Amino acid sequence: MTDHDSVYDGLLGDAEGWAFGTDFEDPLAGVDTTIPAGVDAETLAAYCLMLGDDALIHSHRLSQWASNAPDLEDDIALSNIALDLLGQARLLLARAAAADPALAPVLPEGSPVPAEDALAFFRDEHDFRNVRLVEGDNGDFAVTIVRLVVASTHRLALLQHLAASSDAVLAAIAVKGVKELTYHRDYAGRWFLTLARGTEESRRRLLAALHLVWPLRDELSRTHPVERRAADQGVGVDPAAVRDEVDAVLDQVLSASGVERPDVAPMGPVNGGTGRDGRHTEVMGRLLAEMQVVARAHPRGLW
Amino acid sequence: MSAYDVAAAVTDPEMPMLTLADLGVLRDVDVEDERVVVTITPTYSGCPAMATMRDDLVRSLQGAGWPDVDVRVSLDPAWSSDWISTRGREALREHGISAPGPAPTRTGAVALTLTPTRRELTCPRCASAGVEVVSEFGATACKAIYRCPACLETFDHVKEI
Numbered sequence: 001m002t003d004h005d006s007v008y009d010g011l012l013g014d015a016e017g018w019a020f021g022t023d024f025e026d027p028l029a030g031v032d033t034t035i036p037a038g039v040d041a042e043t044l045a046a047y048c049l050m051l052g053d054d055a056l057i058h059s060h061r062l063s064q065w066a067s068n069a070p071d072l073e074d075d076i077a078l079s080n081i082a083l084d085l086l087g088q089a090r091l092l093l094a095r096a097a098a099a100d101p102a103l104a105p106v107l108p109e110g111s112p113v114p115a116e117d118a119l120a121f122f123r124d125e126h127d128f129r130n131v132r133l134v135e136g137d138n139g140d141f142a143v144t145i146v147r148l149v150v151a152s153t154h155r156l157a158l159l160q161h162l163a164a165s166s167d168a169v170l171a172a173i174a175v176k177g178v179k180e181l182t183y184h185r186d187y188a189g190r191w192f193l194t195l196a197r198g199t200e201e202s203r204r205r206l207l208a209a210l211h212l213v214w215p216l217r218d219e220l221s222r223t224h225p226v227e228r229r230a231a232d233q234g235v236g237v238d239p240a241a242v243r244d245e246v247d248a249v250l251d252q253v254l255s256a257s258g259v260e261r262p263d264v265a266p267m268g269p270v271n272g273g274t275g276r277d278g279r280h281t282e283v284m285g286r287l288l289a290e291m292q293v294v295a296r297a298h299p300r301g302l303w
Numbered sequence: 304m305s306a307y308d309v310a311a312a313v314t315d316p317e318m319p320m321l322t323l324a325d326l327g328v329l330r331d332v333d334v335e336d337e338r339v340v341v342t343i344t345p346t347y348s349g350c351p352a353m354a355t356m357r358d359d360l361v362r363s364l365q366g367a368g369w370p371d372v373d374v375r376v377s378l379d380p381a382w383s384s385d386w387i388s389t390r391g392r393e394a395l396r397e398h399g400i401s402a403p404g405p406a407p408t409r410t411g412a413v414a415l416t417l418t419p420t421r422r423e424l425t426c427p428r429c430a431s432a433g434v435e436v437v438s439e440f441g442a443t444a445c446k447a448i449y450r451c452p453a454c455l456e457t458f459d460h461v462k463e464i
Contacts, residue, residue, distance in 0.1 A: 027353075030342065030375025073448070077440035084444065087349025091378075156413060172378035176348050178413065179381065179464045183439060186416045193417050249415050256417055 026114065027090050028169065033098040036166045039235045044167060045100030046129070047230035049119070050276060051158075052092030053130035056120055057284075058151055059085035060291050064138055077187055081148070084180040091173045093119045098169075112301045121295035125285055126278035132267065133216040135275070135284045142195055142202070142209035148188035150213060153249045154220045156181035157242040166234040189253050196257035210262050218266030221246070224276040306339045307332040309367040316355040317443050320394040323356060327386025330377050338371040339364050344382045347444040347464075384445075384463050401427050401449065401460040426451035427458055434458075 035041045062082035069075035097104045097115030104115040105122040113121070134151055138144050159181060162174035195206040221243040223231075230236025254261055273279040295301075304312075310332045311324035323329040323343065331342040341360050345353055357374040364372045384403035387395075392402035401424055420439060425432050431453035439462070441448045446459040 073438035080440045080444050083349040176381040182413050189417050
């Protein structure tokens with residue numbers, strides 16, 4: 001009865017209009033998205049957007065390694081990690097839109113684009129709330145690895161604490177994410193070690209990558225007012241509260257690799273704002289242009 | 304056949320030797336009047352097979368005389384490889400795929416593992432014990448790739464999560 005010779009044959013609905021996603025119209029179908037008592041919906045939505053944008057933008061960067069990684073195994077590994085993060089982003093953006101429907105950009109009438117896709121593909125750069133760390137160019141493979149070590153170590157610690165969120169949806173997304181982040185971090189940590197203990201050239205590149213990425217680490221644990229409010233309301237986690245935990249793991253990676261903690265100043269805010277305020281680095285515009293161009297050209301999703 | 308039996312017979316699009324029930328994805332089938340409400344739990348956050356599973360469930364149930372089908376998602380508790388049934392594990396082995404061991408249980412901060420993941424596995428083809436991991440990441444999110452030096456075959460191992 002179910003024929004999987006073609007993925008398209010298995011999908012219901014109007015094949016002519018099939019453009020966005022895989023037609024699972026709501027990743028939170030049947031999930032109770034009632035706002036918990038004592039939580040302000042706008043804060044919850046803004047907080048989910050930050051977590052979702054970190055995952056979405058990092059996922060996009062990692063997916064750019066598909067067919068470009070040093071070998072086939074790493075091609076698949078980075079694509080798998082990108083896919084996990086994309087899944088987390090989809091759930092978090094859907095959670096954000098369910099909490100505050102006004103967040104999603106308004107699309108032309110008749111557009112089949114679900115709210116989480118509207119958030120991903122139809123927001124402008126200044127509306128993205130990801131940290132600047134995750135948007136940087138992939139550059140050298142070592143840059144990607146160092147960034148993944150830093151980002152996954154922070155996100156793993158954060159999601160572990162978020163498992164106690166008063167929002168049951170966010171807590172469930174976090175519990176699931178912990179399982180995934182565990183092997184993302186192990187993968188990145190092993191590569192960090194391999195590059196540091198490999199050849200003179202791999203070590204040189206790793207150290208260069210570390211100096212490039214390290215200044216962007218600070219923004220992850222700099223508490224934004226939205227994060228403060230979310231933490232105060234019991235729905236979010238103050239990222240500063242996981243800093244020691246994150247540092248301990250990063251020190252473990254550095255020490256196993258025989259690498260000193262870099263002595264570089266953190267990248268500061270721009271005009272008083274960071275990525276969390278929508279102030280991004282130059283590469284973000286190009287990233288979004290590539291990620292959004294097809295969706296924006298076809299807002300009704302018909303071709 | 305009951306609505307549950309129809310839903311339980313739908314197979315996973317990536318690993319068709321497993322039914323959704325064997326995989327542990329099928330959580331609940333409820334019949335309210337004429338309407339069937341099926342609840343499924345995604346294996347991984349980004350599992351791209353969810354839409355196909357949903358559509359296969361709808362099609363199978365409609366074909367069996369249940370026109371009104373609602374497929375819902377349950378995120379809590381998160382899917383665990385421990386939910387794969389004994390029959391499912393047997394089916395995996397029969398198809399040359401190594402079944403997962405017990406999922407890790409965690410208390411406190413998750414430990415970093417910088418050495419390769421250790422698993423006591425045997426080759427699903429020749430039962431040799433001296434297998435080597437090639438990559439923790441395989442063709443789908445749920446599988447790692449191994450190699451058997453005895454029979455020289457590579458094989459998939461469903462990961463413990």
